[in-house]
Amino acid sequence: MKATYMFGPGDVRIIDAPDPALKDSTDALVRIVRACVCGSDLHPYHGMNETPEGVSMGHEFIGVVEALGSDVRTLAVGDLVIAPFAFSDGTCEFCTEGLYTSCVHGGFWDMPGMGGGQAEAIRVPFADGTLVKVPGVDENSPLLTSLLTLSDVYGTGWHAAHRAGVTAGDTVAVIGDGAVGLLAVLSAKQLGAERIILMGRHKARTDLGIEFGATDVVAERGEEGIAKVRELTGGFGARKVLEAVGHMPAYEQAYKIVRPGGVISRVGVPQYENAPVGFASLFGGNITLTGGPAPVRGYIERLMPAILSGSVNPGRVFDRTVGLDGVPEAYRAMDDREALKVMITF
């Protein structure tokens, strides 16, 4: 089959890879019908070590079940399924609590021995625990564009808002106008936030943020941006800050615009290990820092009905579509910020 591999910074290729096959009795074999490129795919695109074997890429996909191991109970061949960006057994103590990304048997698609989602097919471990069946939708439905966001970016934006405890009447600031930031705006709106300040400077993106529910856009960065948010929030900052970038300047912006007693919820994968947390940044104002890899498996059922009914349209974050051969060009376009998020059709 054809699959996307990365061999070094900027070096993405479509190669002939071995066809995946069932291995464990809890596996599913899935033919992929939609996939996409993630902002987090750009981290190795910039900084990975060169490797002659390459790394299979992609962790967001919708597919059709082609074959099932003998112990899979909840799925049938032909089912249309959504995969979260992490697989999980669905039965361990963490899965039971909804923290699927800490599953004791789980992992990520880019681990050795797994396959990537930017490919024609994939082996899915713990199929019962990992995959979510989409009822009453076929593989050609236009709804697939929005359903695909449940693999990662919508669930991740939702996690930011949910973990921050966004509630009716809240004042929320969202840092980052990428797909996750925009869907954090949508999530905050769904959770009842009254004021949603989106920090971003790409007008096409922040315009979409306004459609998703942002009430204010702050394009300024650094001290100027901080002053603007404080001005919009009565001088003290936002009660909830959703950080959807992962770089240090976004973290610094977050603690400088959060209100005393407020919450910073991070979902951008941190590209740093150490950061300010002492009296001057978090402690003095009783700021709470939360967030992490979103356990999106647990959010798919919660968020799917509004997509199926058409009341939300998170798929609008996709502004370009390519076939599998166009994936290397999709990475380039996202890296150059020409494209917000690129969908892959098969």
Next chain:
Amino acid sequence: MKATYMFGPGDVRIIDAPDPALKDSTDALVRIVRACVCGSDLHPYHGMNETPEGVSMGHEFIGVVEALGSDVRTLAVGDLVIAPFAFSDGTCEFCTEGLYTSCVHGGFWDMPGMGGGQAEAIRVPFADGTLVKVPGVDENSPLLTSLLTLSDVYGTGWHAAHRAGVTAGDTVAVIGDGAVGLLAVLSAKQLGAERIILMGRHKARTDLGIEFGATDVVAERGEEGIAKVRELTGGFGARKVLEAVGHMPAYEQAYKIVRPGGVISRVGVPQYENAPVGFASLFGGNITLTGGPAPVRGYIERLMPAILSGSVNPGRVFDRTVGLDGVPEAYRAMDDREALKVMITF
């Protein structure tokens, strides 16, 4: 009057200071009847810059109201009152929400123009907002020993447990066997924690922790201590970690013993600004970091009834009593860890 001043590291003196007087119409003048030395007083005792004027010391006291400004409404001369370690106006938007330590007009006793609590008397600003009257108790009551902990250490331990969201059946680890750590144990117990692991290595202190409700004591430090806590918690760590020290090794211990999805609640004033918060420490496991200076003003009424009824006895953290002239020696004894916490009588 006689008051305690610090002039440099290790240099604590009792001096003749000007008698305090009413200044603003919202002030109270309080004659102090009980005070104490705090673990946080030891930070300047180690590291302050030498100053010929000295800094007035002490932020925990119980006193009797001697005079009131014309705008004070809720107090009368002769009232026995508890002061929290921070003063606050009681009416701003933060006070209204219970975050008294972020009061827009509030501050700390060691600010310029204020006085310290290790003295014979003190001017208290925003008396209505700051002081809490103790009903039906006179200044010679043995209950004063426990009531004095409401100024800081009991409310601070309570804040750690409350902010962590400790709830019935919880598994909690407390780092630090100082007065705050021990009262964090008591607080966790009051909030219904089922398992309370106290990390500390001073047997007299950890024995008191057991009386307060600790179910397990881990005396080991570093990797050994971490392994021990994991062993006691089914391998994954404690859901709630209360950090009552403030030094980096305690922070590192905290994120290494917290369960994925768990909470680290800090109340030890951080003696660091930067710390690990990235994928390997907090983010990967969706760990929440919370805490800060405890708004103890808001906890005094909540915690006082159990003291008045005798059902808790947090004053047991005091293991030595001195008169005001004995305060320099009290600092030395606490710094040498001969004394857990020293009470000052007048």
